[in-house]
Amino acid sequence: MKIKIEEHGIGVAMKKTGKRLFVELKMIGKLTHEDYEVFVPILEKALKEAKGRDVDMLVDMTEFKGWKMRAAWDDMVFGLKHRGDFDRLAVVGKKKWEEIAVKMMRPLMKGEIMFFKNRDKALKWLLK
Secondary structure (H helix, E strand, O other), rough: OOOOOOOOOEEEEEEEOOOOOEEEEEEEEEOHHHHHHHHHHHHHHHHHHHOOOOEEEEEEEEEEEOOOHHHHHHHHHHHOOOOOOOOOEEEEEEOOOHHHHHHHHHHEEEEEEEEEOOOHHHHHHOOO
16 A cells, blocks of 8 residues: 655744844645644744844745645735735745746835745845
């Protein structure tokens, strides 16, 4: 008998330095509403505690395979609610639609947002 394991979730890493909070998200597999129920409170708590700090975020979508319907809604709600919270947002991905989505988000964001196919280049841009 062959067992199929669906790997999915959002990994979160945060680092505070001086007047800056750096957040890194790793989106894996096809995300679910339950993934957002875990991730959103963690990030919202960090954003609340980051008052007075610049907040930069790297989103790694290289292993991302999409959303289940309710998770897509969760993602949109989170993005709209927090669109003014980030000074710089770097998205790393492989797919053309991801790059187009980043371009479409630019007018909605308070800070800068850029798409990269290379994580090192994204980090260099974020940390300059």
